[in-house]
Amino acid sequence: MTVTDRSYALALDEKDPLKAFRERFVITDPNICYLDGNSLGRLPKQTIEIVNKYLINEWGTQAVEGWAHWIDEAQSTGDLIGRATLGAAAGQVLACDTTSVNFFQLVGAAIAARPNRKTMIIDAANFPTDRYILQGIAERHGMKLIIIDNESEGAAEYERITPDILEPYLSDDVAFVTLEVIQYRSGARTDIKAITDLVRKYGALTIWDASHAVGAIDMDFDANGVDLAVGCTYKYGNSGPGSPAWLYVNKRVQNELQVPIQGWFAQSNQFEMGPDFKKNPTIRGFQIASPSLIGLRCIQSAFSMIEEASIEAIAQKCAVGTEMMINLYDAWLADLGFTLNTSRNPSERGGHVSLIHPDALKISIALRKFANVVPDYRVPNSIRLAISPLPTSYVEVWDGFQRLRDLVSTRQYEKVEIEGTNVT
Numbered sequence: 001m002t003v004t005d006r007s008y009a010l011a012l013d014e015k016d017p018l019k020a021f022r023e024r025f026v027i028t029d030p031n032i033c034y035l036d037g038n039s040l041g042r043l044p045k046q047t048i049e050i051v052n053k054y055l056i057n058e059w060g061t062q063a064v065e066g067w068a069h070w071i072d073e074a075q076s077t078g079d080l081i082g083r084a085t086l087g088a089a090a091g092q093v094l095a096c097d098t099t100s101v102n103f104f105q106l107v108g109a110a111i112a113a114r115p116n117r118k119t120m121i122i123d124a125a126n127f128p129t130d131r132y133i134l135q136g137i138a139e140r141h142g143m144k145l146i147i148i149d150n151e152s153e154g155a156a157e158y159e160r161i162t163p164d165i166l167e168p169y170l171s172d173d174v175a176f177v178t179l180e181v182i183q184y185r186s187g188a189r190t191d192i193k194a195i196t197d198l199v200r201k202y203g204a205l206t207i208w209d210a211s212h213a214v215g216a217i218d219m220d221f222d223a224n225g226v227d228l229a230v231g232c233t234y235k236y237g238n239s240g241p242g243s244p245a246w247l248y249v250n251k252r253v254q255n256e257l258q259v260p261i262q263g264w265f266a267q268s269n270q271f272e273m274g275p276d277f278k279k280n281p282t283i284r285g286f287q288i289a290s291p292s293l294i295g296l297r298c299i300q301s302a303f304s305m306i307e308e309a310s311i312e313a314i315a316q317k318c319a320v321g322t323e324m325m326i327n328l329y330d331a332w333l334a335d336l337g338f339t340l341n342t343s344r345n346p347s348e349r350g351g352h353v354s355l356i357h358p359d360a361l362k363i364s365i366a367l368r369k370f371a372n373v374v375p376d377y378r379v380p381n382s383i384r385l386a387i388s389p390l391p392t393s394y395v396e397v398w399d400g401f402q403r404l405r406d407l408v409s410t411r412q413y414e415k416v417e418i419e420g421t422n423v424t
């Protein structure tokens with residue numbers, strides 16, 4: 001049986017230890033190939049029940065009394081995220097705000113913790129929000145921003161920043177380095193431990209953005225000595241559009257760090273309402289304000305499923321699923337003008353692969369319109385295709401690739417109209 005036989009994918013599904021999870025998601029169209037779980041995960045059925053119960057039995061009946069047991073939920077939900085996906089012991093993760101706000105907060109804390117250092121380092125292929133935030137901080141606070149080129153021809157394989165690429169930029173003026181664990185566009189996975197160790201040798205901090213990694217791969221933050229990290233919960237985390245993000249601050253550095261927005265939830269004795277700010281010595285000292293309870297319940301629902309499945313089994317399915325995609329690319333797509341933009345080494349990728357094609361935008365739109373396949377397009381020429389291990393089956397991925405092959409080999413995609421759309 002070769003990868004180009006549909007029975008190859010069916011056999012993988014048959015022996016998939018996670019196969020029972022698919023039924024626990026809302027999938028209204030059985031024929032759709034939803035390969036965009038790296039952008040927005042699917043809705044777990046139990047989330048509907050959990051949120052409904054929260055509305056009726058808690059907010060509805062308890063009203064303000066509910067705060068007595070809601071008040072610490074950013075912490076307990078953070079502990080769940082840490083335990084289920086990050087390899088983080090309790091007391092180091094908060095579920096709160098957005099990835100962008102959390103990133104801004106940790107950047108501010110890192111700069112304040114290294115007052116004599118004026119340099120920040122990021123890579124050119126990093127997610128826009130991280131780059132824009134640093135540009136703003138550089139302008140307002142007179143910091144120097146180094147943007148490592150990992151986009152031009154030959155600069156870095158699959159945009160992947162290695163210690164060798166990074167080291168020439170490091171010095172005793174660097175306050176922090178920030179990178180993505182998995183590049184949002186190419187899908188390249190960075191070596192968390194090697195980079196963190198190298199940056200620490202220069203006395204600087206590392207801030208990881210793990211948005212495309214959380215819920216797809218095993219990151220072992222504590223064991224890998226990570227200082228600081230942020231990420232979202234709505235991609236492989238399946239917690240819903242705009243669900244709260246998270247931040248991780250290793251206990252080792254919690255005392256030396258102070259975020260710039262010192263809100264009332266970070267205050268040592270919050271309800272004494274005292275005149276002066278005194279930072280809570282626990283992870284609570286990094287929380288700004290009131291948590292979104294409905295959002296937190298969505299996270300609890302989805303991340304408890306991840307914990308039940310185990311991140312090891314999830315990571316394994318990402319590795320096998322992306323390998324199948326790469327083999328299908330070799331068999332069907334390489335001759336149709338596509339170029340693989342993701343590493344063939346499973347330890348250098350996560351849950352999505354990126355395929356480059358000069359007509360990527362048209363093909364992405366045509367996949368949705370003509371083929372009932374949901375991919376994800378990123379400028380200028382890349383199509384991202386993901387396996388989200390709990391809701392996605394192997395055969396769903398296989399069918400999606402076959403439809404992609406047919407759409408391009410018949411040139412049917414050329415008939416699609418490119419209409420204005422803001423979100424892909």
Ligand SMILES: Cc1ncc(COP(=O)(O)O)c(C=O)c1O
Binds near residue numbers: 098101
């Ligand atoms: C790597 C990365 N960082 C940050 C963000 C922004 O997240 P948020 O809208 O929660 O701030 C995203 C969104 O997709 C992302 O992919």
